[in-house]
Amino acid sequence: MKVGDMEINNGGLYLVFPDLTRIEFSRQAVERITKEFWDDPQRISPAAREAIDFKRCDRCPLRGKDDICDAIRPVLPLVKSMDKYTSFGEVTAYYKEDDSELVHVADMSIQEALRDISILSLTQYCKLGAKYRRYFYGIMPLMNGQDIAIRLYLNVYYCHEGKKDAVDDVLSEFRDDIFMTTSNQVKRLRYITKSDVFPNAFVATQIITELLTMNIAELVKRQLGVI
Numbered sequence: 469m470k471v472g473d474m475e476i477n478n479g480g481l482y483l484v485f486p487d488l489t490r491i492e493f494s495r496q497a498v499e500r501i502t503k504e505f506w507d508d509p510q511r512i513s514p515a516a517r518e519a520i521d522f523k524r525c526d527r528c529p530l531r532g533k534d535d536i537c538d539a540i541r542p543v544l545p546l547v548k549s550m551d552k553y554t555s556f557g558e559v560t561a562y563y564k565e566d567d568s569e570l571v572h573v574a575d576m577s578i579q580e581a582l583r584d585i586s587i588l589s590l591t592q593y594c595k596l597g598a599k600y601r602r603y604f605y606g607i608m609p610l611m612n613g614q615d616i617a618i619r620l621y622l623n624v625y626y627c628h629e630g631k632k633d634a635v636d637d638v639l640s641e642f643r644d645d646i647f648m649t650t651s652n653q654v655k656r657l658r659y660i661t662k663s664d665v666f667p668n669a670f671v672a673t674q675i676i677t678e679l680l681t682m683n684i685a686e687l688v689k690r691q692l693g694v695i
Contacts, residue, residue: 479566
């Protein structure tokens, strides 16, 4: 599929920078680049592979398996090129679902785009985050943070039939798990890049989860015009 001068064939996120650098975040592209990183000791040193911070999270179902953390895979396509950009630089983002011909397009800051990639990493790649995947129904990466938090809350509310205790338990566990995984991602990234844009992106994702435990019900009511 051609969108302007951009070729988009696979579902995923595509970024076009002002210098016309293009980076594809389809699953096929991410898996290819991950293999290149993992097979190249100059990209990830033996010392980094053995570092405790680079191991899988304590709650990961694959804890102890000797390979790369799944959640960091979507970040790797950017590691080599991000040193020349700043968090507040601009980028054009394209997003396509796997089973749709519709392509969403948005101009945003690089930090916002990387936040979207961190969300992809934690919901579509992370083995722990996979259990929350159903709550991301209807959420696409180009939405703003508050809209993502509201949609997450409504999805959790619906899935648990509005039962307050169940909803509160899921949101609390979700917040704790995402806080742990995002913190660990930042530690891993220190071994392979000096860019500051990656920590900012994962902090932005943490802020979304914080919204879920900060009077989110009232925020939803205000947005829907109930109060």
